[in-house]
Amino acid sequence: MEADFVIVGAGSAGCALAYRLSEANASVLVVEHGGSDAGPFIQMPGALSWPMGMARYDWGYQSEPEPNLGGRVLAVPRGKVIGGSSSINGMVYVRGHAADFDHWRDMGADGWGYADVLPYFRRMEHWHGGVSAVRGTEGPLHVTRGPRDNPLHGAFVEAGAQAGYELTTDYNGLKQEGFGPMDQTVWKGRRWSAANAYLRPAMKRENCGLVRGLVGRVVIEEGRAVGVEVLRGSSTEVIRARREVVLAASSINSPKLLMLSGIGPAAQLAGHGIAVVADRPGVGQNLQDHLEVYIQMAASQPVTLFKYWNLWGKAWVGARWLLTGTGVGASNQFESAAFIRSRAGVDYPDIQYHFLPMAIRYDGYAPAEGHGFQAHVGPMRSASRGEVTLRSADPKDPPRIRFNYMDDPQDWEDFRTCIRLTREIFAQKAFEPFVKHEIQPGAAVQSDEELDGFIREHVESAYHPCGTARMGRRDDPMAVVDPETRVIGVERLRVADSSVFPRITNGNLNAPSIMTGEKAADHILGRGMLAPENVVPWVHPDWQRSQR
Numbered sequence: 001m002e003a004d005f006v007i008v009g010a011g012s013a014g015c016a017l018a019y020r021l022s023e024a025n026a027s028v029l030v031v032e033h034g035g036s037d038a039g040p041f042i043q044m045p046g047a048l049s050w051p052m053g054m055a056r057y058d059w060g061y062q063s064e065p066e067p068n069l070g071g072r073v074l075a076v077p078r079g080k081v082i083g084g085s086s087s088i089n090g091m092v093y094v095r096g097h098a099a100d101f102d103h104w105r106d107m108g109a110d111g112w113g114y115a116d117v118l119p120y121f122r123r124m125e126h127w128h129g130g131v132s133a134v135r136g137t138e139g140p141l142h143v144t145r146g147p148r149d150n151p152l153h154g155a156f157v158e159a160g161a162q163a164g165y166e167l168t169t170d171y172n173g174l175k176q177e178g179f180g181p182m183d184q185t186v187w188k189g190r191r192w193s194a195a196n197a198y199l200r201p202a203m204k205r206e207n208c209g210l211v212r213g214l215v216g217r218v219v220i221e222e223g224r225a226v227g228v229e230v231l232r233g234s235s236t237e238v239i240r241a242r243r244e245v246v247l248a249a250s251s252i253n254s255p256k257l258l259m260l261s262g263i264g265p266a267a268q269l270a271g272h273g274i275a276v277v278a279d280r281p282g283v284g285q286n287l288q289d290h291l292e293v294y295i296q297m298a299a300s301q302p303v304t305l306f307k308y309w310n311l312w313g314k315a316w317v318g319a320r321w322l323l324t325g326t327g328v329g330a331s332n333q334f335e336s337a338a339f340i341r342s343r344a345g346v347d348y349p350d351i352q353y354h355f356l357p358m359a360i361r362y363d364g365y366a367p368a369e370g371h372g373f374q375a376h377v378g379p380m381r382s383a384s385r386g387e388v389t390l391r392s393a394d395p396k397d398p399p400r401i402r403f404n405y406m407d408d409p410q411d412w413e414d415f416r417t418c419i420r421l422t423r424e425i426f427a428q429k430a431f432e433p434f435v436k437h438e439i440q441p442g443a444a445v446q447s448d449e450e451l452d453g454f455i456r457e458h459v460e461s462a463y464h465p466c467g468t469a470r471m472g473r474r475d476d477p478m479a480v481v482d483p484e485t486r487v488i489g490v491e492r493l494r495v496a497d498s499s500v501f502p503r504i505t506n507g508n509l510n511a512p513s514i515m516t517g518e519k520a521a522d523h524i525l526g527r528g529m530l531a532p533e534n535v536v537p538w539v540h541p542d543w544q545r546s547q548r
Contacts, residue, residue, distance in 0.1 A: 001029070001211070001237060001238070001239040001240065002029075002227075002239070002240040002241075002242060003027040003028055003029040003209070003239075003240075003241060003242065004021075004026040004027045004028065004241070004242050004243045004244075005017075005021050005026055005027070005028050005029075005241060005243055005244055005245075005246060005524070006028075006029050006031065006227060006228055006239050006240075006241040006244075006245050006246070007021075007028060007029070007030045007031070007246045007248055008031050008215045008228060008245070008246070008247045008248060008249045008254075008257065009030075009031075009032060009084060009247070009248040009249035009250065009253070009254075009497065010030050010032035010034070010082050010083065010084060010194075010195065010199055010210065011079055011083065011084020011085055011086060011194065011248060011249070011250060011497065011513075012083075012084055012085060012086045012194045012497070012498075012510055012513040012514045012517065013194075013248040013496050013497040013498075013513050013514060013516050013517030013520070014030060014032075014084065014194075014246075014248035014249075014496075014497070014517065015030075015083065015084075015086075015194035015195055015197070015198035015199040015202070015514075015517070016124065016194060016198050016514050016517030016518050016521065017246060017248060017496060017517045017520060017521050017524075018030050018198065018199055018202045018208055019140065019198040019199070019201060019202040020517075020518060020521035020522070020525075021521055021524065021525065022202045022205045022207050022208035023202075023205075024521075024525050024527070025207065026207065026243070026525070027207045027208075027242075028202070028207060028208045028209070029208075029209050029210075029211055029239060030199070030208070030209070030210050030211070031211045031212075031213055031215055031228060031230055031239065032082060032084075032210060032211070032212060033080055033212070033213065033214045033215070034057065034079065034080035034081035034082060034084075035056070035081060035082070035212070036081070036082060037057075037081050037082045037083050037087045037193065037195050040318065040321070040322065041054070041057075042057065042081070042083075042087050042088070042191060042193075043190050043191050044190075044191070044318070044321050044329045044330075045091055045184070045186050045189070045190070045191050045329065045330060045331055045332045046317060046321065046328050046329035046330065046331065046332070046333065047318075047329065048088075048089075048090055048091065048191075048332055049360075049363055051081070051087065051088040052077045052088045052089075052363065052463075053075065053077060053363060056080075056081075057079065057080060057081040057087065057088050058077045058078065058079065058080055058081075058088060059077070059078045059079075059080045059252070059253075059398070060077075060398075061075075061076040061077070061078060061252060061398055061399075061401060062074065062075055062076055062401070063075075063076055063401045063402065063403055064400055064401060064402045066402075066403060066404070066405050066406075067404075068404070068405055068406040068407055068456075069405055069406060069456050069457075069459065070456050070457070072457075074403075074405075074460070074461050075363075075461070076252065076401055076461070076463075076465065077463055078250045078252055078253070078465075079250075082195045082199065082210075083193035083194050083195030083196070083199070084194065084250065085250065085463075085510070086185070086193040086194040086195070086510055086514075087191070087193045087194075087195060089463070089508070089510055090332055090334060090354075090508070091184045091185045091186055091191055091192075091332045091334075091510075092182060092183070092184060092185075092332065092334050092337075092354065092507070092508040092510070093143050093172070093183040093184055093185050093508070093510065093511050094171070094172065094183070094352075094505075094506065094507030094508045094510075094511055095121050095172045095505075095507075095511045095512065095515075096505030096506050096507060096511070096512050097176050097339075097348050097349065097505070097506040097537070098114035098118075098174075098176075098537035099114070099347070099348045099537070100114075100503070100505040100506055101113050101114040101116070101117050101505075102114050103502070103503055104471070104501070104502045104503065107472060107502040107503065108471070108472035108473040108476055108479065108483070108502070109471045109472060109483050109502050110473070110483045111483050111529065112471070112483060112519075113532075114537070115532035115533055115534045115535075116519075116529070116532050117512075117515055117519065118134060118532075118533045118535065119529075119530035119531065119532070119533055120515045120518045120519045120530060121134075121136065121511070121515050122134065122135065122136035122139070122533075123136060123139055123518060123530065124136065124139040124140065124141050124514055124515060124518050125137070125139045125141055125143055126138060126139050126140065126141060126142045126143065127143045128142065128143065128144045128145075129143070129144075129145060129170065129183070132170060132173055133535070134173055134174060134533075134535060135170070135172065135173065140197040140198055140201065141185065141192065141194075141197045141198075141514065142185065142186075142187035142192045142197070143172075143183050143184070143185060143192075144183070144184060144186050144187060145181050145182065145183060145184065145335065146181075146182070146184060146186075146331035146332070146333065146334075146335035147331065147335070148181060148335045148336065150303065150304075150305075150335075150357045151303055151434075152299075152303060152304065152355070152357040152373050152434060153181075153335050153336040153355065153357065154336075154430075155430045155431050155433075155434060156179065156336045156338075156353075156355040156375070156425075156430075157179040157180060157181075157336055157338075158428075158430035159179075159425050159426070159428035159429075159430040159431050160178070160179030160338055160340075160425060161179065162428040162429055162430055163424055163425050163428055163548070164548045165178060165179055165338070165340055165548045166178030166179070166540070166548070167179055167180055168180040168339075169181075171183075171337060171339055172511075174535065174536075174537050174538050175537070175538035176339045176348070176349055176506065176537070176538075177339055177340065177341070177348065177349050177538065177540060178338065178339065178340075179336070179337070179338040179353075180336070180337065180338070181335065181336060181337070182334050182335055182336055182337035182354070182355075184331065184332050184334065184335075185197075185510065186330070186331065186332065188325055189321065189324075189325030189326055189329075189330035190325065190330075194514060198514075211230065211239065212232070213230035213231060213232040214230065214231045214232075214395060214396070215228045215229065215230055215231075215249070215257060215395070216228075216229045216230070216231050216236070216260065216395035217229050217257065217260045217261040217262075217395065218245055218247070218257060218258075218261040218263075218493060219238055219240075220261060220262065220277050220490060220493075223277070223489075223490060223491055224490070224491040224492050225241065225244065225245040225487075225490060225491065225492045225493035226240055226241060226245075226492070227239050227240035227241050227245065228241075228245060231395065231396075241492070243492065244492045244493065244494060244524060245492065245493050245494070246485075246493075246494045246495070246496055246520070246524065247493070247494070247495045247496070247497070247499075248495075248496050248497040248517060249497065250465075250497060250498070250499070251287070251388075251465045251466045251467065251468045251469075251497065251498045251499040251501075252388055252399060252401060252465060252468070253399075254468070254469055254495050254497055254499040255283050255284040255388045255399075255468040255469050255480075255499060256284075256388065256390065256399045258280075258283045258284075258469065258480070258487070258495070259274070259283055259284060259389075259390050260274065260390070260393065260395055261277065262274055262275050262276055262277030262278070263277055263278045263280055263283060263487060263489065263490060263493075264278075264279075264280055264281075264283035264284060265279070265280070265281045265283065265284070266279040266281075268389060268390065269390075272390055272392060272393040273393055274390075274393055277489075277490060278487070278488070278489030278490050279489075280480050280487075280488060280489060281477065281478060282469070282470055282477070282478035282479060282480045283468070283469060283480050284387050284388040284389055284399075284468050284469075285385070285387050285468065285470075285478065286385055286387075286467040286468060286470045286478070286502075287385060287386035287387050287388055287401070287402075287403060287465060287466075287467055287468050288382070288384075288385060288386075288464075288465070288466055288467045288501075288503070288504040289386075289403055289405070289461055289462070289463075289464050289465045289466075289504070290352070290378055290379075290380065290382075290461070290462035290464040290504065291378050291379075291382070291405055291406070291411075291415075291459050291460065291461060291462065292352075292354075292376045292377060292378030292459070292460060292461075292462045293376075293377060293378065293415065293418070293419065293441075293454070293455060293458055293459050293460070294359075294361070294374045294375070294376055294440060294458070294460070295374060295375045295377060295419060295422045295423070295426070295438075295440065295441070296359040296367065296369075296372055296373070296374040296438070296439040296440040297359070297372055297373055297374065297426055297431075297434075297435050297436070297437070297438055297439060298359070298369045298370070298371065298372045298435075298436040298437050298438075298439050299371040299372050299373055299434050299435070299436060300433070300434060300435060300436040301371070301433065301434055302371050303357070303371070303434065304357050304358050304359070304371045304372060304373055305328065305333060305357055305358035305360075306358055306359075306366070306370055306371045306372065307371075308328060309358075309360075309366055317329045333356055333357065333358070334354050334355070334356060335355075336355040337352070337353055337354060337355065338352070338353040338355075339351065339352055339353070339506065339507070340353075340421070340548065341540070341543065341547055341548070342379070342414060342417050342418070342421075342547070343417070343547050344543070344544065344545050344546050344547050345543070345544055346543065346547075347539060347540075347543050347544075348506075348539060348543075349380065349506060350379055350380045350381055350414075350506075351377060351378070351379060351380065351414075351417075351418055351421070352377070352378065352380055352506065352507050353375050353376065353377050353422075354375070354376040355373070355374075355375050355376075356373065356374050356375075356376070357373050358372065358373060358374070359371075359372025359373060359374050359439055359440075360374070361460075367439060367440075369439050372439055373434070374440075375422050375425070375426075376462070377418045377419070377421075377422050378415070378418060378459075378462060379411070379414040379415065379418065380504070380506045380507070381503070381504065381506075382406075382408060382410075382411050382414070383408040383410060383411075384403070384404050384405060384406060384407040384408045384411060385404060385407075385467075386401070386402045386403035386404040386405075387402055387404075387468075388400070388401055388402075388468050389402075401465075403461075403465075405459070406455075406456075406459070412452055412455065415451075415455045415459070416448060416451045416452070416455075419441065419451055419454075419455075423438070426438075440454075440458070441454040441458075462508070464504065464508065464509045465498070466498035466499065466501040466504050466509055467498075467499070467501050467502070467503065467504060468499045469481055469487075469495045469499035469500055470499075470500065470501070470502050471483060471485065471500040471501070471502055472502065474488050480495065480499075480500070481494065481495050481500050484523040485500060485516075485520045485523055485524075494520065494523075494524065496516055496517055496520035497513055497516060497517070498512070498513045498516070500516060501516075
């Protein structure tokens with residue numbers, strides 16, 4: 001059990017790493033605790049609410065009681081399956097805004113500005129949306145759009161225009177700001193996860209293998225990572241790495257593994273009886289996420305997906321998908337989107353919308369109202385920060401996850417703004433034929449205090465945790481990895497997943513996580529980086545004085 005590179009985690013970044021490192025003729029072993037991603041619950045896009053929360057596919061983590069949310073405990077789903085969270089997510093594809101990556105660079109992640117990461121987004125994509133100077137068309141990751149044949153998708157975009165907002169034909173192109181169609185990682189009616197895009201092709205090579213097991217720690221000898229300790233059943237074995245160990249185990253499990261291996265805040269490690277290899281106080285800190293609320297409207301016409309929300313409807317959708325790969329089951333149903341700015345003086349979007357032609361919770365719970373639709377809305381750049389810490393020195397114990405959601409006073413103002421702007425959009429003429437009444441929060445909920453109560457009770461995670469092994473310059477005491485993803489203080493060990501994000505990006509994190517794996521592979525191979533592409537993204541010409 002030995003290879004040039006040992007990758008911990010067969011998720012979004014890990015699969016991309018396995019593909020690129022094995023492509024360069026290096027031998028690779030990927031260690032994944034989860035099992036197969038076969039079966040309709042994962043592969044059918046329309047079934048996306050099922051695998052999340054299933055013990056077979058999900059680590060089942062939960063936050064600690066959140067003090068600013070009345071002590072609520074929120075689910076923290078992470079993929080425990082081939083493909084990782086790309087096998088249980090909503091399949092929404094968002095690169096992030098160009099300014100997000102320039103901010104990374106300015107925070108000390110040298111070489112990770114937009115000009116630097118754009119070539120990697122292009123390399124990974126197989127974009128099916130037409131000709132674009134900044135989209136890739138030859139990569140392993142198929143990116144498509146849903147049919148948008150439900151009239152509500154068009155109404156959402158038209159309402160945005162009527163409210164005075166910009167339109168955009170491609171928020172992943174040069175103009176993120178505005179209302180338009182949403183991209184999804186779906187191909188030929190199937191979830192196009194990192195496993196389908198990267199790992200399966202890599203596994204066809206003789207130099208790439210997959211090992212099932214729970215990694216307990218990184219084996220470090222004389223300051224150098226030489227392998228990983230893997231628990232399989234009642235036995236423990238070491239898989240050795242001739243060149244490097246790469247952690248790509250998620251923003252929850254990668255910092256956990258670093259700490260179990262003696263890399264992290266010294267006092268915390270000592271408290272668990274773990275010998276300190278490298279005192280890195282930033283490990284597990286800087287935890288960020290996106291929160292959102294669902295603004296739900298009852299529909300006056302039976303045009304929503306609720307017509308399938310019965311035994312026969314679900315059977316029809318499933319049978320059609322199994323037999324033909326088409327129909328409602330072949331899309332995640334997030335087919336219209338928007339990115340807008342909350343107020344004048346914000347230079348690029350800080351609010352995201354997912355529109356769904358049904359009123360339902362992400363976990364599949366439908367309200368009693370029947371036909372309805374909703375917008376998921378939330379701010380993009382909260383200043384609140386949390387942490388991931390060890391519960392014990394036992395690798396089988398889940399870590400403690402504290403997000404400190406809504407800890408910054410600005411968070412409350414931002415969410416109230418989100419709700420009021422959304423109500424304005426739903427009040428536009430385009431929705432007149434479809435709106436019956438507001439389900440949630442409800443028309444009676446208007447004051448700041450009433451809205452805060454609704455937010456406290458109903459805000460949900462968008463499942464975008466990141467930032468817990470922050471990338472920065474080597475002299476930054478809170479940085480965990482340097483701009484080449486090398487763990488500071490330990491040789492031959494890297495982290496390459498959403499843990500390394502200095503700050504959360506706009507939108508969903510699957511795309512930037514895969515990009516991180518793609519770019520880290522070139523750093524690891526030492527073969528030089530793709531040439532920067534200097535393009536200028538669109539910025540609202542009157543952003544300093546106008547909100548829209």
